[in-house]
Amino acid sequence: MNSLKPLTSAKPQDAVLAKNRILRSWERCQASGAALHADPNPILAADLQTRLEQHANVLHLAQSEIATLASLVASAQSVVLLADASGVILQEAGSTEFLRKAEKVALQPGVSWAESLRGTNAIGTALFDAAPVQVHGSEHFLECNKILSCHAAPIFSPRGEVIGVLDISSEASMLHAYAMGLAKICARQIGNRVLEHTDTRLHRVVFQRHASMLDSVERAILLLEEDRIVGANEAALCLLGSDWSLLDTSVHDWLDDWRQLDESPRALHTRNGAQLTGTLRSGRAPGLPRSAPIIPAQDAPAPGQKKRATAGMKLALPPLADEMKSNMQHAITAVNAGMAVLLQGETGAGKEIFARHLHNLSQWHQGPFVAINCGALPESLIESELFGYEAGAFTGARREGSRGRLREAHDGVLFLDEIGDMPLLLQTRLLRALQEREVQPLGSDKRIPVEFGLISATNHDLMTMVENGSFRADLYYRLQDFDVHLPPLRERHNLRNYLCQEFQRLGGADRSMILTDSALQNLAAYSWPGNYRQLHSVLRRLVHLQAAGSAIKATDLPPEFQGRDCIAPAQRVTPTCPASTLRAISDQTIERAIAESRNNITHAARSLGVHRSTLYRYLRRHPASP
Numbered sequence: 001m002n003s004l005k006p007l008t009s010a011k012p013q014d015a016v017l018a019k020n021r022i023l024r025s026w027e028r029c030q031a032s033g034a035a036l037h038a039d040p041n042p043i044l045a046a047d048l049q050t051r052l053e054q055h056a057n058v059l060h061l062a063q064s065e066i067a068t069l070a071s072l073v074a075s076a077q078s079v080v081l082l083a084d085a086s087g088v089i090l091q092e093a094g095s096t097e098f099l100r101k102a103e104k105v106a107l108q109p110g111v112s113w114a115e116s117l118r119g120t121n122a123i124g125t126a127l128f129d130a131a132p133v134q135v136h137g138s139e140h141f142l143e144c145n146k147i148l149s150c151h152a153a154p155i156f157s158p159r160g161e162v163i164g165v166l167d168i169s170s171e172a173s174m175l176h177a178y179a180m181g182l183a184k185i186c187a188r189q190i191g192n193r194v195l196e197h198t199d200t201r202l203h204r205v206v207f208q209r210h211a212s213m214l215d216s217v218e219r220a221i222l223l224l225e226e227d228r229i230v231g232a233n234e235a236a237l238c239l240l241g242s243d244w245s246l247l248d249t250s251v252h253d254w255l256d257d258w259r260q261l262d263e264s265p266r267a268l269h270t271r272n273g274a275q276l277t278g279t280l281r282s283g284r285a286p287g288l289p290r291s292a293p294i295i296p297a298q299d300a301p302a303p304g305q306k307k308r309a310t311a312g313m314k315l316a317l318p319p320l321a322d323e324m325k326s327n328m329q330h331a332i333t334a335v336n337a338g339m340a341v342l343l344q345g346e347t348g349a350g351k352e353i354f355a356r357h358l359h360n361l362s363q364w365h366q367g368p369f370v371a372i373n374c375g376a377l378p379e380s381l382i383e384s385e386l387f388g389y390e391a392g393a394f395t396g397a398r399r400e401g402s403r404g405r406l407r408e409a410h411d412g413v414l415f416l417d418e419i420g421d422m423p424l425l426l427q428t429r430l431l432r433a434l435q436e437r438e439v440q441p442l443g444s445d446k447r448i449p450v451e452f453g454l455i456s457a458t459n460h461d462l463m464t465m466v467e468n469g470s471f472r473a474d475l476y477y478r479l480q481d482f483d484v485h486l487p488p489l490r491e492r493h494n495l496r497n498y499l500c501q502e503f504q505r506l507g508g509a510d511r512s513m514i515l516t517d518s519a520l521q522n523l524a525a526y527s528w529p530g531n532y533r534q535l536h537s538v539l540r541r542l543v544h545l546q547a548a549g550s551a552i553k554a555t556d557l558p559p560e561f562q563g564r565d566c567i568a569p570a571q572r573v574t575p576t577c578p579a580s581t582l583r584a585i586s587d588q589t590i591e592r593a594i595a596e597s598r599n600n601i602t603h604a605a606r607s608l609g610v611h612r613s614t615l616y617r618y619l620r621r622h623p624a625s626p
């Protein structure tokens, strides 16, 4: 293996020169040629095991594609490989004869095929470019890999991050015309499955040009939280003529008549007037297991009975800031001891992300995470949604009745988001259910026992609400056995470093862009009223609206980040800053955003990086502001 040297002096053949992607990859490899070597350096078996566990859900969702592809390509002396986002191969399948040959060049689980280690190759170069790549024979940078012909396609997360690569490889002497197309289709299908299993409480708009394509691999999917787009696939971007910056915008901005959609295919129009066909689907993909199986009431386990495993898709969560780690430890102890945890913090400060981490790390991690947005449920539906109902309990009820969200949370975690927005009357019923750990569905005299970890979140000051009578004191005390304050983003330690890191992660690195010192200074000095949500939306816009390769200066930033509008470092809000100052900053920022959007609340909310309903709520609550 050591005798196999990289071609650092020779240029690839003429035919290869025509392929820009390969050429650019060769240039990168030649620039860092000294660091490349043929020695594969496999990771330790224990590290591979950890990666397999971390990626268990994607691997699980990819199995049917891998099995189908493997049986297709085995007879053509080819193999199928699945690698993670760092290029480490996690799984192989296909022709046993070629697998043996592939091992000679370390094309096997536990070896990283990142371009920075193995030179131009399909897995590594597809990862670098976040695009499908075919690398044939001599197009490989390292001499030893020239025996291979490889075709790799990235698998995208619902937020547009590459979460893995699917590869079909064979000997270079055999050119397989269909391999690239197959790899692309299967990678897309795996991405669709991930999207359909991401968060079962969310709705999906599925659309295409013709109804016959709504269940095909080409189906376009948007994942919605209320009307905000929180996930998508490439087919959706393509049909809507957008890039990933469409995330966190309102679906109203893209599809005119999506509100009329239901489970049957209906006509749908893009904002450019193109006609499509679409349906609205609940979180569960047809024919696939629920991410969090429901236990029928009569099957509720006896105390101490082992919990069932869930096939739930737990996508990687953003890591918590270091300053939140000890809070997390205490919260885990509290929730495991049966205490209710209350998360308080500004909008977008990461309350739900904290709650999801807490679920994953608690004794309830094998059960479902059931999130209820108490502020978004129509008042008339909230009771049936929470407690369920018997068949025929009221006009319009589903014939088979409904279990209700509290029972769905059985054996997992119930997350009551925006608890401060729950109507006073319902607070009494909720308190009773929480105290007695029993649910009585509407129209039924049965009481059904439920057991779950309880986490609530709010961006109101609940204590003040208790004082002014808009929140029940007894419910407040029931919800906050343990209180966690999520600090706003502007108080994050090392905010500048975090900004750089996120800018690179969100595409700056791929597009060779940097933030100059002046831009960083203004971004770090800004008050970030929409916190992480706003930060990601602003950084994504910078990455995609500025030219690739640019160095972004303060003057390239939106107006609210330029000197006059951003808070000077000396005035930065600190944890001791009085609430009135904080209010004034929020009011000013919001006032300006609304003025700049010419009173268009949707646009103003988008520029602030918050959801429209959050902005409306703020304006209702603070009528003195604009």
Ligand SMILES: Nc1ncnc2c1ncn2[C@@H]1O[C@H](COP(=O)(O)OP(=O)(O)OP(=O)(O)O)[C@@H](O)[C@H]1O
Pocket (backbone or CB within 6 Å): 318, 319, 320, 321, 345, 346, 347, 348, 349, 350, 351, 352, 353, 354, 417, 457, 458, 459, 531, 532, 533, 536, 614
């Ligand atoms: N620690 C973090 N690091 C990076 N991103 C984060 C972090 N916390 C939250 N985010 C991102 O910020 C966005 C908002 O997070 P989240 O929904 O948890 O906030 P929230 O406080 O619950 O907001 P709201 O009160 O408006 O519901 C999400 O896109 C999430 O991925």
